[in-house]
Amino acid sequence: MLTITSTVETERAARYLVQLCKHFAHKVPAEWTDEEGTARFDWGTCVMRASGGALHLEVSAPDEESLGRVRYVVTDHLERFGTRDSLVVTWSPRM
Template sequence: MLQTISSVTAEKAEKYQDMLGKHFARKVSVETNTHQSVVYFPMGTCRISSEGSKLHFQCEAETADALAAIQSIIDRHIPLLKAIRDTQLVWTETP
């Protein structure tokens, strides 16, 4: 399983995590609790979590192409979040 992570500082990190979870739930399955939303895309998953003023993304997929597709989806949705709309996520591979 391939995995990448990224994070961004956002004063409303918990609110944004909740907003993104609800947004994605319109199209795909999402499990949400207070500090995490797990989004089940057809090509893999993305865990969106909040901790204080940090919004974290952890994406997993079987192939590099699938992982890139998930990252692209997340990257396209960041501009929808007003306070961090100009932020570019930097994705880091994890072992």
């Protein structure tokens, strides 16, 4: 399983976590609280955690193509939802 992570600095981490999960829940299984959430796509999973002024993201998938799909979907949605706050998602391999 391949995994990448991102920490997006924002004072509205819980708000974005809930917004993403509610949005994804229209198409894929998703569950959430104000602090943690998970969206399970057919090709991979995104786990989210809101804490300390940041939204922590972890994307896992079985191969590079699937990982890229989940990364794209999560990045695209979060950056669009966070336009007002100028959110930028930068991914790193999980260490």
